[in-house]
Amino acid sequence: MTLLDFARGPALEIAFAVFALGVPWRLLSLLLLPWAKDRSVARANAPSALVGAASGFVRHLWPPKAYRRSALFPTINSYVFHIGLAIIVFGFAQHILFLHGLFGVTWPNLPAGLIAVVSVITLASLIAALVRRLTSPVLKLLSTFNDYFSWLVTFLPVVTGLVAVSHLWAPYETLLAVHILTVALFLIWFPFGKLMHSFLVFLTRSETGILYGRRGVEI
Amino acid sequence: MDDRETIGELLARRGVSRRALLKYTSYLASLLALPPMASQAMADALAKTRRQSVIWLSFQECTGCTESLTRSFNPTIEDMIFDIISLDYQETLMAASGTAAEAARLTAMAANKGKYIVVVDGSVSTKDGGVYSTNAGKTNLEVLKETAQDALAVISVGTCAAFGGIPHARPNPTGAEPVSQIITDKPVINISGCPPIPEAMAGTIAYLVTFNKLPDLDHLNRPRAFFGDSIHDRCYRRPFYDRGLFAKGFDDEGARRGWCLYEVGCKGPVTHNACATLKWNGGVSFPIQSGHGCLGCSEPNFWDKGGFYTPLASSTATNSEVIAGAAAVGAAVGAASAWLTRRRRDKAREQTPS
Numbered sequence: 001m002t003l004l005d006f007a008r009g010p011a012l013e014i015a016f017a018v019f020a021l022g023v024p025w026r027l028l029s030l031l032l033l034p035w036a037k038d039r040s041v042a043r044a045n046a047p048s049a050l051v052g053a054a055s056g057f058v059r060h061l062w063p064p065k066a067y068r069r070s071a072l073f074p075t076i077n078s079y080v081f082h083i084g085l086a087i088i089v090f091g092f093a094q095h096i097l098f099l100h101g102l103f104g105v106t107w108p109n110l111p112a113g114l115i116a117v118v119s120v121i122t123l124a125s126l127i128a129a130l131v132r133r134l135t136s137p138v139l140k141l142l143s144t145f146n147d148y149f150s151w152l153v154t155f156l157p158v159v160t161g162l163v164a165v166s167h168l169w170a171p172y173e174t175l176l177a178v179h180i181l182t183v184a185l186f187l188i189w190f191p192f193g194k195l196m197h198s199f200l201v202f203l204t205r206s207e208t209g210i211l212y213g214r215r216g217v218e219i
Numbered sequence: 220m221d222d223r224e225t226i227g228e229l230l231a232r233r234g235v236s237r238r239a240l241l242k243y244t245s246y247l248a249s250l251l252a253l254p255p256m257a258s259q260a261m262a263d264a265l266a267k268t269r270r271q272s273v274i275w276l277s278f279q280e281c282t283g284c285t286e287s288l289t290r291s292f293n294p295t296i297e298d299m300i301f302d303i304i305s306l307d308y309q310e311t312l313m314a315a316s317g318t319a320a321e322a323a324r325l326t327a328m329a330a331n332k333g334k335y336i337v338v339v340d341g342s343v344s345t346k347d348g349g350v351y352s353t354n355a356g357k358t359n360l361e362v363l364k365e366t367a368q369d370a371l372a373v374i375s376v377g378t379c380a381a382f383g384g385i386p387h388a389r390p391n392p393t394g395a396e397p398v399s400q401i402i403t404d405k406p407v408i409n410i411s412g413c414p415p416i417p418e419a420m421a422g423t424i425a426y427l428v429t430f431n432k433l434p435d436l437d438h439l440n441r442p443r444a445f446f447g448d449s450i451h452d453r454c455y456r457r458p459f460y461d462r463g464l465f466a467k468g469f470d471d472e473g474a475r476r477g478w479c480l481y482e483v484g485c486k487g488p489v490t491h492n493a494c495a496t497l498k499w500n501g502g503v504s505f506p507i508q509s510g511h512g513c514l515g516c517s518e519p520n521f522w523d524k525g526g527f528y529t530p531l532a533s534s535t536a537t538n539s540e541v542i543a544g545a546a547a548v549g550a551a552v553g554a555a556s557a558w559l560t561r562r563r564r565d566k567a568r569e570q571t572p573s
Contacts, residue, residue, distance in 0.1 A: 004489060005524065005535075013536035020542045021549035028553025034561055093463050094532035097482060101533035112463035172449060173489040176531070 004173045007180035015184035022191020027199060040215055047213045056209015057202070077128050084122030088158065091115060112165070119162045126155050150194040156182040226303050227266030233302070240266065244429075250422045250497070251434065251444040261429045265303060271428040272327050272335040274366055275309035278359040279352050279386040279395055280341030284377035285311045287414035288421070303428055307335075310354075321355050328369060336427060337370045339363065339398050342379040342386045346394025363401060372406040372427065373398055376420055378516055381409035381441075388522035399440065406433055409440045411492075413516035418497050419445040439519070441491070450487035450513045453495035456480065474510060484528035485512030492517040 001009075047055065063071035089095055093109035100106045130151055133139050160182050164175035189195060197204075224232075230240060244265065245258035253261075277285070289312070306312065307327035308320065315323055327335060341359070344351040349360030357365075367373055375398040378384040386395035399407045408427075410419050423442050426434045434442040451457065459465070459479040466473035466480055479485070487495075490513050494505040506513055512528075515521040525535035 002519070005520070008525065008533075009535045012534040013538055013541060016534075016536060016542045017545035021545040021552075023549065024546055025549040025553040025556070028550055029556035029560075032554055032557030034564060093465055093482065094530070097530040097532040098534065101529070109463055109465075112461055115463070167452070172451065176489070 002173065002177070004177040004180075007177040007184070011181055011184045015187035019187040019190055023196075023199065026191050026196055030200075030203070038211075038214060042214045043216055049210045049213075052210040052213025053206035054209065056212055057205045059209070060205050074129070074132060077125050077132070081122050081125035081129065084118050084125060085154070085158070087118045088115060088122065088161070091118075116162070116165065119158055119165075123155070123158055123162065126151065126158065130155075146193050149189065153182070153186045153189045153193075154195070157186055224269070225266065226268055226270055229270065229302060230266070235302070237262070237266075247422055247425050250418055251426055251442075252447075253444075261425075264429045265425075268303075268428060270303060270305040271424075272331040273304045273306050273338055273424070274324055274327055274335055274370075275306060275312075275338040275340070276359075276362060276366060277310050278339065278341030278343050278363070278380070279393065280377065280379050281385075282311055282340075283414040284340040284380075284420075285309070287412075288376075288417050304336075304424060317355075324366065328366065332369045334371050335369075336424070337363075337367050337373045338376055338424075339373060339380040340376045342383045342395035342397060343401055344386070344393040345396050345401070346392070349394075351393035360401065363398065367402045367405055370405055372408065372433065373402050374420075374423065374427075375399065375407060375409045375411075377415055378411045378413045378519075378521065381411040381439075382519035384413065385522055387520070407440055408433060408436065408442065410445070411439070411441060411517040413514075413521075415517070416445065416493055416497050416499070419493060437491070441517075445493045445497075446491040446517065448491065448493070448496070450490045450492055450495050450507070453493075454487055454507055455495070456507060469510065480507060480510075480512040481532075482530050483512055484526065484530055486515030486518070486521070486524070486527075486531060487513040488531060490515040490518050490521075 046052070063075050087110065090099075090107075091110035092115045093112070096106055096109050133143055133147065133151075157179060160175065160179040163169065164172065164179045167175070169175075170178075186195070190198075227240075241258060241262045244261035245255075248255070248258040248261060251257075275285075305327075308324040310320065313320060313323065341352075343349065343359050343363055345360060349358035352359045354362065375381040379386060379395075380398050383391075383395050383397045386393055387397070397409075399409065408423060410423055412419070419442065422444065423434060426442075434444060437443050437446055439446075451460070454460075456477060456479045459477070460481055464473065464476075464478045465482040466476075466478045467482055468474060469483060474480075474483075481488070485507065487507065494513070495507070498505045498508070514527050515524065518524075525533070529535070
């Protein structure tokens with residue numbers, strides 16, 4: 001069995017299985033916990049939980065004026081690499097083929113040249129996020145292995161994918177295998193690290209939105 | 220024919236001029252990516268060399284490799300290759316049959332001990348002592364071991380001999396193995412392909428005869444001159460791949476416009492062969508030019524790589540039961556974890572004095 005055979009077969013199978021095991025584990029262990037009843041008196045004209053959650057989610061898409069100066073760069077940078085990753089994952093022809101094989105749905109791809117440009121921008125953005133984490137004294141203190149490793153498993157598929165598409169340094173079959181293995185690593189780490197925010201962000205921001213919508217006084 | 224006759228003398232007797240020999244060797248030199256001066260050296264060396272004794276063994280195969288070599292549209296090369304070698308045993312081509320044929324093999328082995336080349340096409344059955352493929356009362360396994368014992372080198376022609384090929388495909392009922400798994404004490408050159416390109420076979424044999432050494436080989440023992448580049452690297456449809464323009468089927472607009480066949484399963488990016496440069500039928504075409512993706516036939520286990528029409532980007536992990544099972548286990552563990560937390564809270568409440 002070649003490295004590519006291993007990557008396309010057993011490695012991805014194990015990664016899918018770990019991902020499929022970990023995500024419901026994390027989600028259900030949170031969602032089935034007892035919900036603490038908010039005993040505070042709701043403020044006048046408090047929105048319903050659903051509206052509070054939605055408005056809280058929308059409000060947090062952009063930093064408030066008071067924090068804008070310090071939060072503007074990380075916010076924009078985060079948007080850049082998140083949108084970049086989405087374009088790469090859902091716009092590149094080979095990735096659409098991969099997803100088609102899994103879910104049976106397909107859609108038109110973006111030009112490969114555009115994906116290459118987006119990949120380079122995404123890489124630069126991810127590096128900027130790491131540099132900020134390493135240079136900001138506060139962020140550095142708050143960062144743990146989880147932050148750095150989650151960054152690494154996100155960075156590796158992008159860089160190995162770009163190298164594979166460019167056919168640099170090694171035979172394509174090796175580059176493709178390494179790229180798929182990094183994706184497998186990403187999937188395995190996903191449920192157990194901070195990458196789980198892809199799901200949990202909807203819970204946390206909704207919870208905060210509900211809380212802010214109910215408490216305090218009407219402004 | 221006098222066995223001591225050199226190739227030069229033979230060609231002269233047949234009326235082949237030195238100019239024709241130089242044309243042939245310059246063609247071979249360019250095929251093998253040798254420097255221009257090598258053609259002169261090859262012509263001189265070939266003229267002075269005695270014809271190389273070759274014993275061709277056919278095992279679990281379809282004769283496609285022999286067809287490829289003999290049905291070439293470039294007869295000068297193949298005529299020439301049969302002039303520079305003495306094909307002492309080849310079941311498909313030889314006139315002799317039965318015990319006379321076997322005698323020819325044994326005679327050639329005895330007369331050229333340590334100097335003859337063994338060419339093998341077809342994989343070797345090894346299961347149950349190799350009884351699934353026999354010839355003249357002997358298993359292929361026995362004949363290969365016996366013949367290769369005093370050989371100078373072994374050339375595995377075709378993917379079956381080189382890597383096991385189709386007989387080696389799952390579930391491999393005959394225990395088919397490539398020659399290199401059985402012959403480990405002699406140099407083995409693999410000229411893979413289903414079938415291999417005639418020029419790759421002819422060029423490699425000519426190189427061995429001329430220089431009396433092995434050509435530069437890759438990690439799978441294939442001559443780099445023919446297997447150094449991937450089909451994809453030399454494919455004329457590559458610009459469409461780079462631009463992300465793919466045929467989605469064999470009769471859509473993309474297919475008619477000659478776009479890249481990656482999405483319909485082309486294995487060109489991971490296949491090393493010279494199809495895209497030397498092509499077939501005298502340089503007329505090759506599979507991708509004819510509108511079909513590369514099957515990857517010159518690579519090991521090409522038959523078992525997830526389907527000819529499955530794109531290379533797709534996962535070959537198809538065991539959805541495992542993934543569904545993992546999801547069910549994950550959900551159960553998550554629910555159990557939440558239940559334990561609830562129970563812990565309830566116990567704590569009970570113990571807390573009100």
